[in-house]
Amino acid sequence: MTFSTSGGPVQALAGASLTIAPREFVSLLGPSGCGKSTLLRLVADILAPTEGRISVGGEAPVVARRRRVFGFVFQDSTLLPWRSTLQNVLLPLEIGGNARRGRADALELLELVGLRGFEAAYPWQLSGGMRQRVAIARALVTRPQVLLMDEPFGALDEITREHMNQELLRIWEATGTTILFVTHSSPEAVFLSDRVLVLGARPGRVKLELSIALPRPRDPAVKETVEFARHTAALRRALAGEVAPK
Amino acid sequence: MTAAAVAPAAPRPSRRIVRRCVLPAAGILALLLAWEAYTRAFKVPDYLVPAPSLIARTLVEEWPTIRRNVGRTLVEAVGGFVLGNGFAVLLAIWFVHSPGVQRVLYPVAVAIRTVPIIAIAPILVLLLGNGYAPKVVIAALISFFPTLVNMVRGLQAVEPSALELMRVLSANRRQIFFKLRLPSSLPFLFSALKIATASSVIGAIVAEWVGSDTGLGYLIIVATFEFRTGLLYATTAVGSFLALGFFLAVVLMEKALVRWKPETPPP
Numbered sequence: 358m359t360f361s362t363s364g365g366p367v368q369a370l371a372g373a374s375l376t377i378a379p380r381e382f383v384s385l386l387g388p389s390g391c392g393k394s395t396l397l398r399l400v401a402d403i404l405a406p407t408e409g410r411i412s413v414g415g416e417a418p419v420v421a422r423r424r425r426v427f428g429f430v431f432q433d434s435t436l437l438p439w440r441s442t443l444q445n446v447l448l449p450l451e452i453g454g455n456a457r458r459g460r461a462d463a464l465e466l467l468e469l470v471g472l473r474g475f476e477a478a479y480p481w482q483l484s485g486g487m488r489q490r491v492a493i494a495r496a497l498v499t500r501p502q503v504l505l506m507d508e509p510f511g512a513l514d515e516i517t518r519e520h521m522n523q524e525l526l527r528i529w530e531a532t533g534t535t536i537l538f539v540t541h542s543s544p545e546a547v548f549l550s551d552r553v554l555v556l557g558a559r560p561g562r563v564k565l566e567l568s569i570a571l572p573r574p575r576d577p578a579v580k581e582t583v584e585f586a587r588h589t590a591a592l593r594r595a596l597a598g599e600v601a602p603k
Numbered sequence: 604m605t606a607a608a609v610a611p612a613a614p615r616p617s618r619r620i621v622r623r624c625v626l627p628a629a630g631i632l633a634l635l636l637a638w639e640a641y642t643r644a645f646k647v648p649d650y651l652v653p654a655p656s657l658i659a660r661t662l663v664e665e666w667p668t669i670r671r672n673v674g675r676t677l678v679e680a681v682g683g684f685v686l687g688n689g690f691a692v693l694l695a696i697w698f699v700h701s702p703g704v705q706r707v708l709y710p711v712a713v714a715i716r717t718v719p720i721i722a723i724a725p726i727l728v729l730l731l732g733n734g735y736a737p738k739v740v741i742a743a744l745i746s747f748f749p750t751l752v753n754m755v756r757g758l759q760a761v762e763p764s765a766l767e768l769m770r771v772l773s774a775n776r777r778q779i780f781f782k783l784r785l786p787s788s789l790p791f792l793f794s795a796l797k798i799a800t801a802s803s804v805i806g807a808i809v810a811e812w813v814g815s816d817t818g819l820g821y822l823i824i825v826a827t828f829e830f831r832t833g834l835l836y837a838t839t840a841v842g843s844f845l846a847l848g849f850f851l852a853v854v855l856m857e858k859a860l861v862r863w864k865p866e867t868p869p870p
Contacts, residue, residue: 403767422773429771435764438863439786448782452772479863 375554375563377537379502382529384538384546386592387556393539396556397505400537401427413503421503425453428496428534430506434488436480436495442467443476446495459498466494469528486517490524497532504529506538510545519577522548526575543592547585548575555595565595653833658840661833668834669822669841676819677845679735679807683742684849688750688799690743692792695754699784700776705755716748720809728814738815742806746799750792757791758784793857800849808842819845 377383385393398404399411402418413421421427436445443463450459467473470490480488489509496504510518522545529536540546546553547569555565569588571579579585635655641647642654649657662669694712698705720741727737761784769779811820819842826835 398767401771403770422771425773427771429768431764431768433762433764435762435768437765437783437786439789439861449772452769452774452778452782481863 375566377535379535380533382536382538382549382551384540384550384553385556386540386543386546386553386596388558388596389541391556391558392560393556394507397429397507397537397539400503401429401505403429425449425499426502428499428501428504430489430492430496430504430509432508432511434480434485434492436488436491438480441477441479442472442483442491445480445491446498449495449499453499462500463494463498466497467491469497469531470494471524484517485513486521489513489521493525493528497528497534500532501534504534504536506536508539508541511540518545523577525549526573530574543589543596544580544585546592547571547588548577548580553588553592555592565592567591567595650830650832653836657833658836662837662840665834665837669819669838672818672822672838673841673845675817676804676807676811676842679738679810679818680742680804680845680849682735682739683744683806684746684799684803686739687743687746687803688796691747691750691795692754695751695758696780698755699758712748712751715744720745720806724810724813727810733814733816737813738807738810738818741810742803745806746803749798749802750795753791753795754788757788760791761787789861793853793861796853797850797857800853801846804842804846804849 375383385396387393395404399406400413400418402422411418413426416424416426437448440448443460446463446466447456447459450456450463464473464476467476470493472487472490472494475483475487480491483491492509510521513521525536526549538546538549550569553565553567553569554563555567556562557564567588571582571584571588639654639656642652647654653661694708698709723744724737724741727740731737731740765783765787766779769783774782807818808820808823811818812824815821819838822838823835823842826832826838
């Protein structure tokens with residue numbers, strides 16, 4: 358994947374090859390500027406690859422996008438400030454043309470993300486963590502097969518983040534979607550994932566693939582185990598020296 | 604120190620009324636009293652600077668005349684406001700969807716902006732006659748440009764991630780416009796409309812100076828030439844109240860339509 362910039366073309370990704378199984382939770386881990394967000398945007402057909410091929414359940418990303426296979430959660434919640442919580446969650450259905458049927462679904466999802474009772478609240482009335490929950494509910498409302506998350510908890514404080522991680526695992530287990538999760542936190546990646554892919558800096562390529570052999574359902578107490586430490590240490594070693602060039 | 608001690612306490616309702624209504628009114632009252640006192644103390648002749656009490660009396664005595672003229676100016680100002688802003692909004696929408704058009708027409712808009720309104724008024728009277736048309740066009744011209752600039756900015760002030768979201772949702776151009784660009788432009792649009800209220804009244808009055816037999820502008824000219832300074836001041840005050848009322852109407856409309864707090868408040 359090559360971008361043309363004012364300073365000439367920049368190769369963001371090269372030789373990044375991966376396969377993700379249905380219902381799998383895979384994290385992409387790497388320093389900023391390693392192309393993990395680019396990879397996520399290629400999968401979602403927000404960007405088109407200059408080279409290479411992506412297949413989503415046997416379909417090209419553009420076909421999958423039009424079939425509404427994806428839910429996308431951005432780093433900032435990207436809620437529309439003039440819409441209430443419920444209206445924000447209903448947005449994907451409105452665009453798909455079936456908002457009326459989806460109201461019950463939307464309320465159920467707000468229940469799932471723990472925001473029942475906040476349907477009428479506007480984004481400015483919600484905390485950062487709550488906004489991200491709304492964004493997750495919005496991404497899930499189309500019942501996507503694949504949930505793409507671009508550092509969704511990167512802007513949250515650590516206490517909220519830890520709580521949101523647990524919530525996400527619960528939601529993932531309840532909905533059974535495939536999740537591709539971008540992060541630059543090794544503990545977060547280990548805690549959440551079935552598999553972690555470490556991307557090296559520009560151009561991004563897969564440096565390490567690590568299966569996380571920790572039992573599920575996972576509890577924050579798992580972070581105090583030797584196994585957890587061993588996994589994060591392996592990721593840390595792979596990341597060492599991978600500082601993105603400015 | 605506790606958090607409660609740091610956070611400013613919510614003012615009681617009665618104090619809010621004092622702060623928001625009584626204090627500004629007291630400022631204006633003080634100004635009028637000082638004016639009245641000055642004209643009396645220094646015996647300023649009425650034809651130079653009439654006292655506020657005289658202006659008020661004139662306003663009451665001449666009200667039938669003023670009322671006949673204020674309606675005309677109001678129609679011209681509102682007509683120009685609707686025309687100028689409507690055209691500016693449509694042009695902004697066109698600009699945002701076709702950058703080529705923007706490149707061609709933006710300099711034209713700037714050129715129109717640079718023409719002094721007072722200079723163009725006689726030309727428009729020549730072209731459009733003595734009726735409503737030249738006044739409406741001048742009021743429209745004067746409110747057109749700020750709205751165009753703000754609306755273009757507002758329509759473009761959409762977060763990149765919001766556009767990516769619309770892409771993932773496979774939204775079409777119409778949906779992106781109505782569900783994203785238009786609502787996010789409203790705070791920008793209203794900050795321009797608020798400027799346009801006062802300027803469209805000014806535009807109508809200036810246009811009436813050039814060629815007219817009714818309207819506040821006409822009345823101002825007549826009062827000046829006949830040295831009826833009380834009437835001149837009274838008419839000016841009415842023009843100012845007209846603009847103020849117009850402004851408040853737009854503010855109310857904004858309150859009804861823009862009920863969220865914009866993340867980046869427009870300038």
